Each structure stands twice: as C-alpha cells, then as structure tokens.
Amino acid sequence: MRKLTFIACCVVGSVLVGCDSVQRTPNDTYMPDMAYSRSYETYADHSNLAEKGISYNNQPVAGTVARGSDLPFHIPMDAVGDTANYVASKAVKSPVLSLTDAQLKEAERLYLINCGICHGAKLDGNGPLYKDGNGPYPAKPATLVGDAKYENMPEGQMFYSLTYGKNLMGSYAAQLNRKQRWDIIYYIKVKQGKIGTAAPAATNDSTAMAKK
Amino acid sequence: MNYRLGNKIFQLFFIAVAFFGSVFTQVAYGQDGKALFSQNCASCHAINKDLTGPALAGVEDRWPDQKMLYAWIRNSQAVIKSGYPRAVEVYNQWNKVAMNQFPNLTDAEIASLLKYINEEAAKKAAGPAVTVGGGDDPNAAKASGQDSTLLYGILTLVLAVVALVLLQVNSNLKKLTDDKEGVVRLEPVPFWRNKTYIAFLTVILFMVGGYLTTKGAINLGRNKNYTPEQPIFYSHKVHAGANQINCLYCHGGAEQGKHANIPSVNVCMNCHTAINEYNGEKLYTADGVEVDGTAEIQKLYKYAGFEPGKPWDPTKAKPIEWVKIHNLPDHVYFNHAQHVKAGKVACQTCHGEINKMGEVYQFADLSMGWCVNCHRETKVQFNDNGFYSIYEKYHADLKSGKLDSTKGITVEKVGGTECQKCHY
Numbered sequence: 001m002r003k004l005t006f007i008a009c010c011v012v013g014s015v016l017v018g019c020d021s022v023q024r025t026p027n028d029t030y031m032p033d034m035a036y037s038r039s040y041e042t043y044a045d046h047s048n049l050a051e052k053g054i055s056y057n058n059q060p061v062a063g064t065v066a067r068g069s070d071l072p073f074h075i076p077m078d079a080v081g082d083t084a085n086y087v088a089s090k091a092v093k094s095p096v097l098s099l100t101d102a103q104l105k106e107a108e109r110l111y112l113i114n115c116g117i118c119h120g121a122k123l124d125g126n127g128p129l130y131k132d133g134n135g136p137y138p139a140k141p142a143t144l145v146g147d148a149k150y151e152n153m154p155e156g157q158m159f160y161s162l163t164y165g166k167n168l169m170g171s172y173a174a175q176l177n178r179k180q181r182w183d184i185i186y187y188i189k190v191k192q193g194k195i196g197t198a199a200p201a202a203t204n205d206s207t208a209m210a211k212k
Numbered sequence: 213m214n215y216r217l218g219n220k221i222f223q224l225f226f227i228a229v230a231f232f233g234s235v236f237t238q239v240a241y242g243q244d245g246k247a248l249f250s251q252n253c254a255s256c257h258a259i260n261k262d263l264t265g266p267a268l269a270g271v272e273d274r275w276p277d278q279k280m281l282y283a284w285i286r287n288s289q290a291v292i293k294s295g296y297p298r299a300v301e302v303y304n305q306w307n308k309v310a311m312n313q314f315p316n317l318t319d320a321e322i323a324s325l326l327k328y329i330n331e332e333a334a335k336k337a338a339g340p341a342v343t344v345g346g347g348d349d350p351n352a353a354k355a356s357g358q359d360s361t362l363l364y365g366i367l368t369l370v371l372a373v374v375a376l377v378l379l380q381v382n383s384n385l386k387k388l389t390d391d392k393e394g395v396v397r398l399e400p401v402p403f404w405r406n407k408t409y410i411a412f413l414t415v416i417l418f419m420v421g422g423y424l425t426t427k428g429a430i431n432l433g434r435n436k437n438y439t440p441e442q443p444i445f446y447s448h449k450v451h452a453g454a455n456q457i458n459c460l461y462c463h464g465g466a467e468q469g470k471h472a473n474i475p476s477v478n479v480c481m482n483c484h485t486a487i488n489e490y491n492g493e494k495l496y497t498a499d500g501v502e503v504d505g506t507a508e509i510q511k512l513y514k515y516a517g518f519e520p521g522k523p524w525d526p527t528k529a530k531p532i533e534w535v536k537i538h539n540l541p542d543h544v545y546f547n548h549a550q551h552v553k554a555g556k557v558a559c560q561t562c563h564g565e566i567n568k569m570g571e572v573y574q575f576a577d578l579s580m581g582w583c584v585n586c587h588r589e590t591k592v593q594f595n596d597n598g599f600y601s602i603y604e605k606y607h608a609d610l611k612s613g614k615l616d617s618t619k620g621i622t623v624e625k626v627g628g629t630e631c632q633k634c635h636y
C-alpha cells in the first residue's frame with residue numbers, strides 16, 4: 001500500500017510539473033533537409049558578408065526613386081532648433097488633386113491604422129492612446145478637425161510633419177509611402193471641409209465622444 | 213391681486229437668478245484652467261513630465277518676475293530677444309525649440325492656467341492616486357484554465373487506487389468466507405505476479421508508449437505553444453489589446469509582402485519618445501513572474517540610444533534581436549500579403565487571440581495538414597475582389613447557378629491545394 005501511495009504521488013507530481021512549464025526552446029527537428037534557407041533571408045544576420053569582402057548595406061542608393069512611386073520630397077529635415085524648412089514646406093503643393101470614393105476609403109483605412117490611435121477616429125485629437133488625458137500618451141495630439149491652426153495648415157507643411165515628424169510625433173516615412181501620405185492628407189482636408197464634400201460638423205462629433 | 217403680484221415678482225427674481233447664474237458659470241468656464249490647458253498647452257507640455265517642452269509644475273517659482281512669465285507665454289521670442297536671462301536659459305536648455313505664441317490669452321486666463329498647474333502639481337506631490345488596476349492574478353487564471361485536465365487526472369488516479377483497494381478487500385473477504393466455510397483454497401497470488409494483471413498492464417503500456425512515441429515523432433520540427441523569451445518583454449495584450457493599436461500599424465508588411473515585418477525601433481519610438489513609464493494593469497510573464505513595464509521601456513531606450521529630454525537621433529539606434537516564433541521550413545512558400553490582402557484572412561485566424569497574449573506563443577502548429585485543411589474549407593471572397601476577377605468561368609457558373617453560390621468557391625477550387633502552389 002505504501003508503495004502505491006508513493007507511485008501515485010510521483011505521478012501526480014510529474015503531471016503538475018509537466019502542465020506548468022512554458023515551452024521556451026523550440027522542439028527538435030529530425031533530418032532538417034531543406035528546412036533552413038541557404039540564402040540570406042529577411043532579418044538574417046549578414047554581418048559576415050563584409051568579412052568575405054562583399055560590399056552590401058541594405059539601403060537603396062541615395063536618390064533612388066522606386067518604380068511607380070511619387071517623386072521625392074525635396075525639402076530636407078530641419079536641424080534641431082531650426083524651422084526654416086518647416087516654413088518653406090508650406091509652399092509645396094499636393095500632387096493628389098482628387099481621389100475616387102474607393103481611394104478615399106483606402107485613405108481612411110490607412111488613417112485609422114496609422115493616425116487614429118492618437119488623433120482619433122473622428123480627427124478630434126482624442127484617440128485611444130490619449131483618451132482625454134487618461135490614456136498612456138501624456139501629450140494631447142493635434143485636433144485635426146475643429147482647431148483653426150490645423151484646418152488652415154497647408155498640405156505641404158502637413159506632409160513635412162508626416163515625413164520628418166514634428167514635436168513628439170515621429171516620422172511616418174517608414175510606414176507610409178509618399179502616395180499614401182499625400183492621400184491621408186487629402187482625407188484629412190476632406191474631413192476638415194476644405195476639399196470636396198463637406199465633412200459633418202466637428203462640434204457634433206466631439207459632443208458625441210463626450211457623451212460616451 | 214396681491215398674491216398675483218407676488219407671483220410675478222417671484223418669477224422675475226427667478227429669471228434674474230437663472231440669467232446671472234448662467235453668466236457666472238460661463239465666466240467660470242472661460243477661466244477653466246483644465247480646458248485652457250488641454251486646448252493650448254497639452255500638445256507640448258505636461259504638468260509633471262518633460263515632453264517637447266519642460267514639465268510645468270513649479271513654473272512660477274522658476275520665473276522670478278511674474279510679468280515676464282506672462283509675456284513669455286504670449287510671445288516667447290520677444291522675451292528672448294529682450295535678453296531676459298531666465299528666458300534665454302530655458303530656450304537654450306530646450307534645444308532652441310521655439311514655443312508657440314498665444315497673444316490672445318488674457319491675464320485672467322493665464323492666471324487660471326497657472327492655478328490649474330499648481331493644483332495638479334500639488335495633487336501629484338500629495339501622493340499618486342492609488343489606482344488598483346484590477347491586477348488579475350495570472351496564477352488564478354492559469355489554475356482555472358488548467359483545472360479540468362488536472363482535476364480529471366487526479367480523479368482517475370484516485371478512482372484507480374480505490375478500485376485496487378476494493379479488489380484487495382474483496383479477495384480478503386472471500387478468503388475469510390472461504391475459511392469459515394472450510395473450503396480449502398490455494399494461497400492467492402499477489403497482484404504483481406497475477407498473469408491477468410501483468411498482461412493487462414503490458415497492453416496499456418504498449419498503447420500509451422505507442423501513442424507517446426507517435427506523437428513525439430509527429431511533433432519533431434513542430435513548435436505549437438513555443439514561447440521564447442524575447443530581449444524585451446513586449447506585451448501584445450497592452451499594445452493591441454488595451455491600447456487598440458492596429459496590427460498593421462507595426463506589421464504593415466503583412467499586406468505588402470511575404471513577411472509581416474518586425475517593426476524597427478523607430479516605430480516603437482513614435483509613441484515611446486513620450487510614453488516612458490507603464491502604469492497599466494500588472495504584467496506577468498508566461499511563467500507568472502511579475503514584470504516592471506517601465507524597466508522594459510528603459511531597455512528599448514538603450515537599444516534606441518535615446519536619452520529622455522534630448523532630441524532622438526535615430527542613427528544611433530541598434531536593432532533589437534527579437535526571437536522569431538513562427539518558422540516555416542525553407543521548402544514551403546508562404547506569403548502574408550496573399551492571405552491578408554487578397555484572401556482577407558484576419559491575423560487572429562492563424563496567430564490566435566494575439567491581443568490577449570502577454571507573451572506571444574505559436575498558436576497553430578503550422579503543419580501541412582493544418583494548411584491544407586484550411587484551404588479546403590475556407591471560401592475565398594470571390595465577389596468585389598479584383599484578385600479573383602480572372603476566374604471568368606467560375607464567375608459565369610456562379611451567375612448561371614451551375615455552382616452553388618451558398619457553398620461558394622473554396623481556396624482548393626482556385627488551386628489552393630496544388631503541390632506547386634507552396635512547394636517549388
């Protein structure tokens with residue numbers, strides 16, 4: 001009987017231990033033929049290429065324009081503490097003159113993915129990261145609809161901010177290509193009532209948010 | 213008559229009170245420091261934290277002359293040009309970032325702003341509000357998740373022991389009755405030498421052993437539930453769950469190319485130049501160890517080469533070497549864009565409820581059976597999807613009713629189970 005209790009305890013114990021562990025290492029592989037790539041894949045460490053005398057940096061040549069993409073933005077980023085280029089960007093005109101409904105919908109989708117978390121789905125500067133100051137983001141994002149400063153901001157200056165970042169906002173050049181950035185600015189201008197069909201009044205929107 | 217007059221006077225009085233009341237509340241609203249602060253200052257300043265501009269707590273103590281502070285708020289550049297030492301000091305200290313001008317703020321408004329700032333600073337100094345953010349105990353959650361298996365296991369064992377004991381008791385009782393009735397029986401064989409028992413045990417061992425061996429062999433090279441430790445404890449539960457950040461914000465490659473992309477440090481720094489502390493619900497690793505979120509953000513700063521309060525130079529950043537969880541063998545081709553953009557498959561279908569994972573684990577086993585099964589069952593979004601417009605015959609058959617439109621077109625029908633679709 002004692003033996004039995006001992007065995008039972010052992011089994012229960014091992015089951016308990018077995019259930020609780022988190023798998024931190026990958027499983028074994030059996031004969032990994034063709035499982036691992038012999039070519040360099042995305043994120044692979046290619047630091048040993050230099051040792052072999054192969055010159056490779058994963059950057060495009062300066063001045064490269066991808067096929068089918070918009071022409072580059074020629075205004076460079078301001079040095080810290082300078083605003084000359086930021087002001088000069090006001091004169092840049094948007095290459096996007098009109099968008100079809102489908103394109104506008106796509107611009108809205110991109111806005112909601114990339115901008116909405118801070119600037120709000122209603123462009124009221126009250127996205128889920130800010131939430132009237134209750135979210136984790138400490139600074140109030142720009143109120144894109146309802147603030148004269150941003151309603152009167154020229155498209156070129158918005159593009160500058162999207163490309164290089166402004167104040168606490170980072171650069172979105174890595175996440176959105178030039179066309180997408182101009183499309184989003186077009187969408188914002190539509191919502192501000194500056195282009196095309198008038199957007200619904202912003203005051204209604206903000207009260208609707210407040211009621212929630 | 214008298215009564216009527218009295219009533220009129222009362223009405224007038226009431227209207228007057230209501231009128232003045234509304235005027236006073238409006239005035240009070242005009243000087244509502246909080247509203248003014250969020251409207252004019254909050255983009256660049258916080259009360260207790262340096263953002264684009266300095267933390268404003270104690271701002272009045274730092275400016276010896278209050279008049280100059282008021283002038284600074286209305287037009288900072290003019291004050292700098294006048295050479296006022298405090299103004300020049302602040303300007304240089306903050307990397308010469310010019311503050312916006314607020315020429316329209318009245319004295320009363322600035323006063324109410326400063327009052328609001330002092331109140332908030334005092335609140336903070338009095339001690340942070342104790343926010344008990346329903347820190348759910350992960351062990352409790354885990355226990356409830358595992359309960360059933362564990363319980364059934366223990367129950368089975370207990371029942372097995374009870375059955376054995378009862379069998380022994382039964383044989384003992386039988387022996388007793390036999391002795392009483394005088395039936396002579398052979399000494400009973402102990403159960404570990406009983407041939408039936410041994411045969412039974414062998415069969416069970418064979419079955420269990422076979423099952424485990426087969427399972428182990430199938431699982432070679434598969435990694436369901438693989439939860440590697442990452443260089444930074446990054447919680448998808450916090451980012452994609454609580455803060456509602458879209459998957460594509462960080463993994464934008466998923467709709468553009470083969471890889472979903474691990475975001476580079478600059479994507480993290482879009483928010484984390486400002487968010488340098490974590491105050492949300494308590495964080496736990498998969499083993500149930502508590503994690504300090506603020507310390508994890510500091511780890512990010514180390515990779516980014518960022519020092520809070522200074523402008524960030526992205527060229528100093530070093531990549532974070534995250535551990536890849538979902539690996540397919542090289543002989544299988546998989547493309548994210550094909551599934552996300554053309555197929556319109558949700559991320560969660562293959563990656564599980566990622567917005568509830570503190571630490572990400574591999575949700576699907578990524579076996580070929582799993583792929584093929586999904587390709588057989590999943591209907592493609594055939595209508596209003598430019599990608600499938602070339603399948604003219606299917607479109608015609610669907611229209612004429614030759615193909616059942618309720619059953620739809622599965623991935624298999626557009627060649628999704630052909631070998632060379634994924635192996636070439």
